[in-house]
Amino acid sequence: MCIGGSFGGGNMFQSNQAFAMLESYSQSDIKNESNLKDLEGSTVIYSYFEKDSLFTIKSVNKKDITTLNAKGKKEKITKETFLADSIMINGEKVTEEMLTDELNGQSFDYYKPATYTGEVQSIKDDVVTLYDGSEKMEVDKASFLGNAKKSPLDGVGWIFGIVMAILVGIVIIGGIKKIAKVTDKIVPFMVAIYVISALVILGMNFSQIPSAFGEIFGGAFTGYGIAGGMFGVLIQGFRRAAFSNEAGIGSASIAHSAVKTKYAASEGLVALLEPFIDTVLVCTMTALVLIISNGDQGLFEYGVQVTQGVEVTSAAFESNISWFPIVLTIAVVLFAFSTMISWSYYGYQAWTYLFGRGKMTEYTYKFIFCVFVVIGAAAQLQSVIDFSDAMIFAMLVPNxxxxxxLAPRVREELAKFKAAIKKA
Known part of the structure; x- marks a missing residue:
C-alpha cells in the first residue's frame, strides 16, 4: 500500500497540482483568439456575475447604507462598498447619483462575482455552450469574449508530466543529486515567503480573523457541515488531514527511521512537530486567507464542492498581493519536485521489502514511478484525489x-528518554 501511496498522493497529486498552477498562471484573454472555432474542446474559465440575494434599502446616509435581507436582518454597508459591488435596482446598475433618500424602501438584487470552468462544447451564432462535466452553461458570445480566459497549456499536461518525470528520473535513477540539493535549499525559502505573505494578509485584515474562525466552526457544526451527518464531516476531515500531514499512515516513519540517534523517542518527538507546523499552523493560515478573501464568495461558494485545487489559493493571495501567483507557481513546482523524490524513497523501501534489492527491481520501480508522474499531470484532479485517498486509507488501516x-513499546522508549533527560 505504501507503493500505491507513493504513486498517488506522493506523486500523481504533486504533478497534477504543479501543472494546474502553471496552467492557471498562464491564462490569457479569449478575445486575443483569432479563430473562435479553434476553442471548441478547450477548457476555459468564464467570469461572470450571478444573482445572489434580494435586499431592501432601509435608509441612505452620508457614509453608509442600511439594508434588510430577506430574513429582516439589518446590515450597514459603506457607500464605497455598495457602489463597488454589483448592485442592480430595477435592472439598472446603481450609481453614486442614485444614492439618495428616494431609494428608501426600494428592493435591489445583489450579484456576486463567480467563475465557471468548463469545456467549450460549441460556438453557434451568438451563443457559446460550456460544459463542466455536470451541467451546461450558455453564454452570449460578446460576454464570453470579454470575460473568458484560456491557458496555452490546456491539454498538454502530459508534456509537463514528461518533463517532470525526466527531472525526477535524473535524480532517482541517474543519481544526480545536485538538482535535489538545490531544491532542498530553495523550498524552505519559498515556504518562508508563503508563510510571511499569509501573515501579512492576515495582519492587513486582522479585524476579520474572528469572523473567519466563526465561518470555520459554523461550517463544521451547523448548516452545511452537519448536512452530511457528523460522521460524514469527520471522515472528510480525516481524509484531508491525512493527505495534508500524513500523520498515522506510516510514510514519514520511513524517513525518520534512517536517523541515527541514541533514543528513538527523541526522533518521535521531532516527528510530532511536522503535523503541527503543516496542519495547525500553515493550513490554518491558508484557510483564514481563503475565507477572508472570499467575502463575496467570489472564489468559492460555501457548501458547494470546490473542483479546483491550488488555483483557488493562488486567487485568494492574488486578491491581496498581486505578484504572489508568480511566487506560488515556482513554490508549487519545486515543492512537487522535492515531494516526488521523497516519496520515491518511501515507495522504494516497500518495493524492496516485497521484491528484494537488485538493479532490475530498482529500475522497474523507479520507471513505474516516473510513469505515474506523467499520468498525474494529465489526469483530472478529482480522479487523482480519489486514487490518492484510496491508497492512503489502505496504508492507514494496517499502520x-x-x-x-506497539503502544507498550512506544511507552517504554519514551520512559527511557525521559529518564535520560532527568539524568542529564
Missing amino acids: MIGLFF
Missing part, C-alpha cells in the same frame, strides 16, 4: 493496527 500493538 494504525500496528501502532496499537
Whole structure:
C-alpha cells in the first residue's frame, strides 16, 4: 500500500497540482483568439456575475447604507462598498447619483462575482455552450469574449508530466543529486515567503480573523457541515488531514527511521512537530486567507464542492498581493519536485521489502514511478484525489493496527528518554 501511496498522493497529486498552477498562471484573454472555432474542446474559465440575494434599502446616509435581507436582518454597508459591488435596482446598475433618500424602501438584487470552468462544447451564432462535466452553461458570445480566459497549456499536461518525470528520473535513477540539493535549499525559502505573505494578509485584515474562525466552526457544526451527518464531516476531515500531514499512515516513519540517534523517542518527538507546523499552523493560515478573501464568495461558494485545487489559493493571495501567483507557481513546482523524490524513497523501501534489492527491481520501480508522474499531470484532479485517498486509507488501516500493538513499546522508549533527560 505504501507503493500505491507513493504513486498517488506522493506523486500523481504533486504533478497534477504543479501543472494546474502553471496552467492557471498562464491564462490569457479569449478575445486575443483569432479563430473562435479553434476553442471548441478547450477548457476555459468564464467570469461572470450571478444573482445572489434580494435586499431592501432601509435608509441612505452620508457614509453608509442600511439594508434588510430577506430574513429582516439589518446590515450597514459603506457607500464605497455598495457602489463597488454589483448592485442592480430595477435592472439598472446603481450609481453614486442614485444614492439618495428616494431609494428608501426600494428592493435591489445583489450579484456576486463567480467563475465557471468548463469545456467549450460549441460556438453557434451568438451563443457559446460550456460544459463542466455536470451541467451546461450558455453564454452570449460578446460576454464570453470579454470575460473568458484560456491557458496555452490546456491539454498538454502530459508534456509537463514528461518533463517532470525526466527531472525526477535524473535524480532517482541517474543519481544526480545536485538538482535535489538545490531544491532542498530553495523550498524552505519559498515556504518562508508563503508563510510571511499569509501573515501579512492576515495582519492587513486582522479585524476579520474572528469572523473567519466563526465561518470555520459554523461550517463544521451547523448548516452545511452537519448536512452530511457528523460522521460524514469527520471522515472528510480525516481524509484531508491525512493527505495534508500524513500523520498515522506510516510514510514519514520511513524517513525518520534512517536517523541515527541514541533514543528513538527523541526522533518521535521531532516527528510530532511536522503535523503541527503543516496542519495547525500553515493550513490554518491558508484557510483564514481563503475565507477572508472570499467575502463575496467570489472564489468559492460555501457548501458547494470546490473542483479546483491550488488555483483557488493562488486567487485568494492574488486578491491581496498581486505578484504572489508568480511566487506560488515556482513554490508549487519545486515543492512537487522535492515531494516526488521523497516519496520515491518511501515507495522504494516497500518495493524492496516485497521484491528484494537488485538493479532490475530498482529500475522497474523507479520507471513505474516516473510513469505515474506523467499520468498525474494529465489526469483530472478529482480522479487523482480519489486514487490518492484510496491508497492512503489502505496504508492507514494496517499502520494504525500496528501502532496499537506497539503502544507498550512506544511507552517504554519514551520512559527511557525521559529518564535520560532527568539524568542529564
